[in-house]
Amino acid sequence: MxxxxxxxxxxxxxxxxxxxxxxxxxxxxxxxxxxxxxxxxxxxxxxxxxxxxxxxxxxxxxLTPAEADRTPSRQTSQAPESEAVEPKAVAAPAEAEPKAVPAPVPEETKAAPAPPPEETKAASASGETIAASPPNEPPAVPVSLPERSKAPQPPPEKTKAATAPAPEKTTTALETAPPGTRIFHPPSRKPAPPALTLAAAVAMPARPPNPKMNASDFIKRGQAFEEEGLFDRAIEEYTEAILLDPESADAYFLRGWAHVAKGGHDLAIRDYSQAIRKKPRYAEAYFGRGWVYEQLDKEDMAVREYDQAIRLKPNYSEARFSRGILNFYRDRLTAAANDFSSVLADADDSLRRYALLWLYLSRVRSGADGALMESAGNLDLDEWPGVIVALYQGGADVEQVLAAAIDEDPRKQLENECVAYFFLGQYRLINGDYAGAAEFFRKTLATGMTSYRQFAAAEEELRRLGVSR
Missing domain, CATH: 1.20.5 (Single alpha-helices involved in coiled-coils or other helix-helix interfaces)
Incomplete structure (x- = not known):
């Protein structure tokens, strides 16, 4: 157990x-x-x-956050990748911005793929404009999509009508100068080499790829344009010359005159001052600056500039002639007569005829002998304004003077009439016909030749007569 x-x-x-x-x-x-x-x-x-x-x-x-906001919902058909990359160029589909569409869009439209970029550009070219909106805001303009067939074919791109830029308007001194401006180009104001012809200037490239042109070449081109009244183009050429050679006093001087022709007084004074800095003894630049001061009614400053030009160049006829006219209307008749006498002795015939007329007026107004027979000398009175000299000598009448002023060129005729009316007014004034003188002075102003000294002188004469224009 x-x-x-x-x-x-x-x-x-x-x-x-x-x-x-x-x-x-x-x-x-x-x-x-x-x-x-x-x-x-x-x-x-x-x-x-x-x-x-x-x-x-x-x-x-x-996608950036802004682009993700504009991406269509997943429940709709996806747009092409080009639309996701460039959403600004594509018209907004109805399903992407349902809040912007006032009416419900049919189901077929929602299932249709977004238009390719080419169609969008073509639609924009046809006049449909979609206002740009912030990223989180739908465009304010409702967009309706066109019906598409089962196999849409993009329409060919419509070529946008290119609007050609309006050609630059060519302006002249008379058109661009403000009212009351007096423009004057003295005959010998160009110390530079002779100008090219306009055709040669146009044929040369404006901006050469290989800068083989020097400042002198651009100065010649500028002079050619200036002679044709193309002051803007002239200023461009002178500026190119200054860029190539900043120490060129001539380029500054000539550009100053082009500015004067356009009424650009401040720019002209600046250019003349630059020319004087580059070349202190440039008498022509002092004259040009004096002329601008005269345009601005700064007579004392103008006289000082003319004085300096004459000191540097004693036989400078244009400076003496201009100073003589200023002295004439400042009632310094003896000084004026001396200047006109110097011009009569040293100048060419075109300026001597005018100097002879002003000398006659200076002598008559001062009470001296105004006989011009001996002063006329060997002057050719067949050229304008020789007929006016003949009138003062008693060899022509008013009708002959007016007939000689007629010219095929309407502008040239206005210039001649401006001179003729002024000296006819002086002729009536000397003979005591004040009403007839005032009538001719008004006709002088009616020509509209503000670039002529006679225009401003006629205004002064009417003021002294105490009558209106």
Whole structure:
């Protein structure tokens, strides 16, 4: 019996030992499992974070936030990639901005693909304009999409009618000068080399690729344009000459006269002053600056400039003639007569005829002998205004003077009439016919030749007569 009990106890102990041996690996396995699951969870979380970052990164590269706001909804058909890249050039489809469409769009329209860029450009060229709006706001103009067939064919691009820029209007001194401006170009105001012809100037490139042209070449081109009344082009050429040769006094001087022709008095004074700085003994630049001061009714400053020009160049006839007219209307008749006498002795025939007339008027008004027979000398009175000199000498009448003023060129005729009416008014004034003188002075102003000295002189004579224009 005891033997049986011992066998049972031994069997029980062996069973317990086997159970214990089996429990140890189970505990180890559970322990290992508890260690692995956190790692797996962390790895999964890390992969999710990396995937989310990658998605956001690719989204930022593909579309900016402003573009993402304008991207059509996923529920609608996707637009071509060109539309996503350039949304500004594409007409907004109805499904992308439903709030901007006042009427419901048919289902067929929603399912239709967005128009290609070519159609959009063609639609814009035909006159449809889509107002630009902020990124989050739909365009204010409702857009209606055209019906499309099953196999849409993009229409050919419509060529936009290019509006040709209006050609630059050529202005002359008379058109651009402000009212009352007196513009005068003395005959010998260009010390630079002779000007090119206009055809030669135009034929030369405005901006040569190979800068072989020197400052003198640009000066010649500027003179050619100026002779044709193209003062803007002349200023450009003179400026090119200055850029090539900043020490060129002639370029500054000539550009100053071009500014005078356009009524740019301040710019002209600046250029004349620059010319004098580059060439202190530049008599012509002093004359030009004096002329501008005369235009601005600064007679004292003008006389000082003329005085300096004459000191530097004693036989400067244009400066003496201009100073003589200023002295005439400042009632310095003796000084005026001396200036006109010098011009009569030194100038060419075109200026001598005018100097002879002004000398006669100076002598008559001062009470001196006004005989001109001996003063006329060997002057050719067949050329204008020789007939006016003949009138004062008693060899012509008013009708002959007016007949000689007629010219085929309407503008030239107005210029001749301006001179004729003024000196006819002076002729009547000398003979005591004040009413007839005032009538001719008014006719002088009626010609509109503000660029002539006779125009301003006629205004002064009417003021002295105490009559209106």
């Amino acid at each position: 005891s033997f049986i009990l011992d066998a049972l106890k031994k069997s029980e102990r062996e069973r317990e030992s086997r159970s214990a041996a089996q429990a140890v690996p189970s505990l180890k396995l559970n322990s290992e499992r508890r260690r692995v699951w956190p790692r797996i969870a962390f790895g999964a979380l890390l992969l999710n974070v990396i995937g989310l970052l990658a998605l956001l990164w690719f989204t930022d590269i593909g």
